[in-house]
Amino acid sequence: MRLARRAGAVDGCTGRFWEGRFKSQALLGEAALLVVMAYVDLNPTRAGLAASIGEAAFNSGQQRLLAVAIHGDEDTGLPFNLQDYLDLLVTSGRAVHPRRRGVIPTATPNLLAALDLDITDWFTTVCELPARFHLFVGAPHQLGVVAARNGWRRVRGHAAERRLYARANE
Numbered sequence: 001m002r003l004a005r006r007a008g009a010v011d012g013c014t015g016r017f018w019e020g021r022f023k024s025q026a027l028l029g030e031a032a033l034l035v036v037m038a039y040v041d042l043n044p045t046r047a048g049l050a051a052s053i054g055e056a057a058f059n060s061g062q063q064r065l066l067a068v069a070i071h072g073d074e075d076t077g078l079p080f081n082l083q084d085y086l087d088l089l090v091t092s093g094r095a096v097h098p099r100r101r102g103v104i105p106t107a108t109p110n111l112l113a114a115l116d117l118d119i120t121d122w123f124t125t126v127c128e129l130p131a132r133f134h135l136f137v138g139a140p141h142q143l144g145v146v147a148a149r150n151g152w153r154r155v156r157g158h159a160a161e162r163r164l165y166a167r168a169n170e
Contacts, residue, residue: 023130028138028146030079031115031164035122036137037085038092039129045093046127053093061089084111095123121163133157139165 008014027033041053041061050056054065068082076082088109108119125132134156136146143155 024135025133026136026138026146028136028142031117031139032137032142033079034085034088034111034115035125035129035164038089038126041089042093042126053089064089080111080114084109084114088112092123092126117164125160125164132160137161 025036027036037060041056041059041064044050044056044059044061045053050059053059053061056062064076064082064086067076068086078085088111091109112119112122129137136143136155136157138146138161140158140161143158143161147153147155147158
C-alpha cells in the first residue's frame with residue numbers, strides 16, 4: 001500500500017493506483033477478438049511511438065509480422081488466417097493513423113468480408129474501442145445473451161455492435 005501511495009505521489013495521482021485506466025472486458029466471439037487485437041496492435045502507431053506496425057517494438061502486431069516473414073502462415077491458434085489479419089491491420093493502420101492521410105480502400109479486406117462486418121464502422125470501432133464498450137465486446141446477439149443472463153435490459157456497447165454488424169443485420 002505504501003508503494004502505491006508513493007508511486008501515486010510521484011505521478012501526481014490520487015485515488016486508486018491505476019486511476020481506473022485499465023479494465024477487463026469479456027470478448028464474445030471472433031469479431032470481438034479481432035477488434036481488440038487490432039486496437040492493441042495499432043496503439044503504438046496511433047500514439048506516434050512507431051511509424052508502422054513493423055517498427056512498434058514489443059508489440060504483438062510486430063511479432064505477427066515477423067512470424068509470417070520467418071515461418072509463413074502456419075497455424076497460430078487464431079480463429080482466422082494470420083495473413084488476412086495482417087492485411088486488415090495494415091489497411092486499418094493506414095486509415096486511422098493520425099499523421100497519415102489514409103484512404104479506406106474500395107475493396108473490403110478478406111477478414112471483414114468473412115465475418116460480415118461493416119468496413120466503415122470497423123475503422124471507427126478500432127479507434128474508439130474503450131469509449132464504445134464497457135465490460136463486454138461481442139456481436140449484438142451475444143451481448144443480448146449476456147444481458148438476459150444477468151437480468152439486465154441491455155449491455156453497454158450494444159449500439160456500437162449493431163453498427164459494426166450492420167451488413168449482417170441487412
